[in-house]
Amino acid sequence: MATQESRALTPELLDGIRSRAAGYDRDNAFFTEDLDALREAGYLAPRPLLETARDQRLLAAYAPATALGINMHLVWTGVARVLHERGDGSLDWVLRDAEAGELFAFGNSEPGNDLVLWDSRTRVDAVEGGFAFTGTKIFTSLAPAWTRLGVFGRQEDGPDGPRLVHGFLTRDAAGSDAPGVTTLDDWDTLGMRATQSNTTRLEGAFVPDERISRFLPIGPNADPFVFAIFANFLLLIGSVYAGIADRALVLGVEATRRRTSMRTGLSYAQDPDLRWRVADAALALDALAPDLETLAADVDGLVNHGGDWFRKLTGAKHRATETARYVVDQAMRLAGGGGYGAGSELARLQRDVLAGIYHPSDTESVHSTVATNLLGALEL
Template sequence: MTSHGAPSTNAASPLAPDLVERIRSRAAGYDRENAFFWEDLDELRAAGYLRPRSLLATARDQRLLAAHAPATALGINMHLVWTGVARVLAERGDPSLDWVLADARAGELFAFGNSEAGNDLVLFDSATLAEPRPDGGYAFTGTKIFTSLSPAWTRLGVFGRNGDRLVHGFLIRETPGWRSLDDWDTLGQRATQSHTTVLEGAIVTPERIARILPAGPSADPFIFGIFANFLLLISSVYAGIADRAVELAVEAASRRTSRKNDGRPYSQDPDIRWRVADAALALDALAPQIESLAADVDGLADHGADWFRLLTGVKHRSTETARYVVDQAMRIAGGGAYRNGAELSRLQRDVLAGIYHPSDTESVHSTVATSLLGTLD
């Protein structure tokens, strides 16, 4: 059982205890070598972890996986988001992405090629050009950043602008017209290997075009599916990082001794006990929020216009809470946690990535303000 309310497994979970321990044992090496998590991917695929499941089950397992290897969990998130989008559509009577579910069951690996430098409208506009072809397909030209799973994906979700429309589709790896830059050298989340992807007329065939939507905000179920799965699974990953930070804080407080308190462990120090409790109290609030919303997505609940407020809000609270919890754990663990070889040091670097995932803090507050106060004049 992981700390403070995060389920270690559920009945259908592919994450056996020996599997996640092996994954944890490799995490530091991937980080140190700035290497992709090939062994983790092979084992997770063999265990059936890439196959579609409910969002609630996936969120629980992603939290557990992140407590053992944050970068592996974050990278795998991108595949699980796309299978989740396909499930959202299928469960609402739209079979247009059933082929995504079939591909995932067959072992294909999906990734996101959506993020663009300077595009703070995220899914509502694109600097990439999508040029129509006579057969109904599109050729995409542009640059995508933060393409997690770059060394391994076999299906890449991309989108671009054609006039006043946004075209979404999936690129097959064997298709020419794209290249991946070996440019991932970051502070944290290093094993995701989220290289820049350059599209140079890469063709998506007609049957792989997922949506053509007007530019700007959209209530289309495809967009809802992306937001729901991405934001809740991102939240789960950072909650998992916080779970592990609390575990390490408890271990440190029990192990470290204090000369000023006659050699007793810091677990008997009132100030340290307060820090541990404060971190746990903050973390305890996340599971009810993440899991209730995941269950609502699975159960086809209708929150109407409040969906985006709820989803962006839980992502914001999860990433900010995780940063706070890791910071408390670093203070509890003392100077030894500041060494590069310490697991908490790696968690401190990994958790910072949460501020860069959409929706960012400014966007979240704008969404909530608009929900309560209406649009700006």
């Protein structure tokens, strides 16, 4: 269970964030007050990945959707930091903008694109002074508040053939769409509701040359920019779901202590079967911190795992999200029927934790990555 203290996440700040979480979920509302409080506390500033991962795990134990939403900003600042530490200053402006209070979001996910970063359904056209992006992006967390949106698309007529173009859109004020950008009001999901990850439609949305971050070939590649995205996204996603599991286990233990058996007259904490269930959940959860934190420290320490990096990173995310689902399920069983009430915190955690199966890399992709690492590419 995560116990590291955070410089920004004070007990008072966290208690306020927890007090609003149920209301955001009930009203399907964006976490505006949380964002203001986190910005005021300096939480949006760039920092080492290990520190960020620990902070995100702690924050998620108080408000999973707030942590998941703010993750997207922290991923981009983490990408810029990873590149900077490896001698690549191409995204140093991201660090400066983040320090100045700009909010970054992810606009990479697309409907029907199971190639994730290896190709895109979004069309990119070269125009005077930059590039125009046309396509649909889904799961755009922080949709009501971002001022910088990372996007990518496919340019068919690149200098040497088709290529992928990565860049950042800008809007001057949170919530006001930039030219060629339309944010739909379509986020009505089972869980993680406060992220307000609305669909974003791009119709010739302009990215100037100076905000183009990469030109990359179609297909898998090990460019440091791609590595930085995977490292930050996967480890921070895993940390958020570990935080959900932390809270679920606490609630499960509390419920076990609180309930009394009519059959024996004893606390359920004395029931051997329930004690086994508590222990099994804790054993699974205890494995996550060494996994996630060791890899985060390796990223910060510039450790070179070579071709094993993607296996390790996707595996860590997979283990964290699947373990979190298991722990929440055990906590629901420990709580009994009371945990099934729509207004219970455990019921909300049960809905929130399910979102973990939809984040890249999905289970099938993870297993493909690991198999390729061990056995080589599939022969077609």
